[in-house]
Amino acid sequence: MTAEIDPRIGQDRVGLFLTRGQIEHAGKTAVYAQMLTDNSRNTICYGSSEKFGVLGNPLNPDQKRRAIQGLWGADAFDLVFLEDIGATDNLTDWADYVFQAIGESGKAEPTDLYAGSINDARWYEAHFASLNGAPSYRRGLFDVWENPESGKRIHILDREKHIRISSSDVRSMIERRDPAWRDHVPAKLWAFYEWEYPGHLRTAIPLDGGPEDWPDLDACPAGTKGIRVVDMDGTKEVLILRADGKWRPRTAAESGKSLGD
Numbered sequence: 383m384t385a386e387i388d389p390r391i392g393q394d395r396v397g398l399f400l401t402r403g404q405i406e407h408a409g410k411t412a413v414y415a416q417m418l419t420d421n422s423r424n425t426i427c428y429g430s431s432e433k434f435g436v437l438g439n440p441l442n443p444d445q446k447r448r449a450i451q452g453l454w455g456a457d458a459f460d461l462v463f464l465e466d467i468g469a470t471d472n473l474t475d476w477a478d479y480v481f482q483a484i485g486e487s488g489k490a491e492p493t494d495l496y497a498g499s500i501n502d503a504r505w506y507e508a509h510f511a512s513l514n515g516a517p518s519y520r521r522g523l524f525d526v527w528e529n530p531e532s533g534k535r536i537h538i539l540d541r542e543k544h545i546r547i548s549s550s551d552v553r554s555m556i557e558r559r560d561p562a563w564r565d566h567v568p569a570k571l572w573a574f575y576e577w578e579y580p581g582h583l584r585t586a587i588p589l590d591g592g593p594e595d596w597p598d599l600d601a602c603p604a605g606t607k608g609i610r611v612v613d614m615d616g617t618k619e620v621l622i623l624r625a626d627g628k629w630r631p632r633t634a635a636e637s638g639k640s641l642g643d
Contacts, residue, residue: 397424398492400480400502403446404439405552405575406453407566408545412523413496414454416537424459425489426450427480431463440553440580449578453570460489477506496524496537503536510534557584581605582636586620589629599627607632 397417401410403426417424434442441449443463450459467479484491495510497503507513510527511534517525523544524537547566555563556579564572586607589596596608604625612619621629622636 392422395421395423395494396490396492397421397494397496398427398484399424399496400427400429402430402439402549403428403450404441405549405556406449406568406571407547407549407552408568409498409539409541409547409549409566411568412544413498413539414459416522416524417494417496418454418458420537421494423490425462425484425492426459427462427464427484429464430466432465435580435583437583438550438553440583441578445578449571449574452574453568460487462487462489473505474508477509480506481509493533494535494537496539498539498541500538503538506536510536559585559587577603581607581622589621593629596629597623599623599625 397420399413399417428443428446430439431443431446433439434445447461450461462483464480464483467476481491492509495503495506497506500513503510503513511518511529511532513527513536517538518528518535519526521537523540525540527536527538529535545566552563552566555566556575563575567575581603582605584607586609587597587602589608589610597606602623604623606623608621608623608629609618610621611617620632620637622632623629
C-alpha cells in the first residue's frame with residue numbers, strides 16, 4: 383500500500399544533475415540528498431553512456447542504473463542516458479541537447495540545476511541562471527544563483543566544506559585493489575562494485591600454490607586477472623578466470639587492454 387503524502391508537502395520544482403555516473407561516492411551523496419529534499423521530481427543525466435568497459439568509463443548504463451536505484455530506490459530519480467556529441471560551435475549546444483533528450487524521454491523540464499563547481503555549471507547558464515556575481519543566497523553546503531525572472535536556480539556544492547574526493551580518485555583505488563576505496567563509497571554498494579567493476583581494468587591478484595588453491599567463481603567474478611611466478615628467475619604469467627570457472631592465460635589481445643600487472 384502506498385502511503386499518502388500531505389498535499390502541503392512538495393512543490394513543482396524539478397532538479398537536474400549531470401554526471402558520467404561511473405562510481406557513486408560520498409561526494410555525490412550530498413548532492414542527491416539535497417535534490418531529494420528540495421524537489422518533487424529529480425532527473426539524473428548520464429553522459430558518455432556509449433563508452434564502457436574501458437579506463438575512465440568502466441560501467442555500462444545498466445550497471446549505473448542498478449547502482450543508483452539500489453542506493454536510493456527505484457523511483458527516486460528519473461534517469462536519462464546521453465551520448466557524447468563531439469565538438470560544438472555554440473556554448474549552449476550541449477545544454478540544448480540535454481534539454482531535448484529530457485523532453486523526448488517524457489521527463490519534466492528541470493527548474494534547478496545541481497553541480498559540483500561553477501565551471502561544471504557554466505554550460506547551463508542560459509537554461510537556468512547567470513553565475514556572474516555573488517550567489518543569491520546560501521543553503522547548507524550549497525551556494526545558489528537564482529534567475530529573478532524565471533525563478534530557475536543553480537545550486538553549487540561548496541567542496542571546501544565537504545568531502546574532497548573525485549570519481550577518478552575512487553576508480554583508481556578500486557583498480558589498484560586499495561581497500562580504502564570503501565571509505566568513500568556508500569556501504570550498500572561495496573559488494574556491487576567489487577563484482578561489477580570490469581576485471582580487466584583491475585590489477586591482478588596473486589595466485590599461490592597450485593590450481594586447486596586458486597579462487598573460483600564463488601570468490602571472484604569472471605574476468606578477474608591473476609598472476610603467478612612460473613620460473614626460478616621470477617618470470618610471471620597472467621591468467622584470467624573465465625566464465626566456465628577455469629583459469630587460462632591472458633591472450634595477446636587482452637594484454638593490450640590491460641591496466642598493468
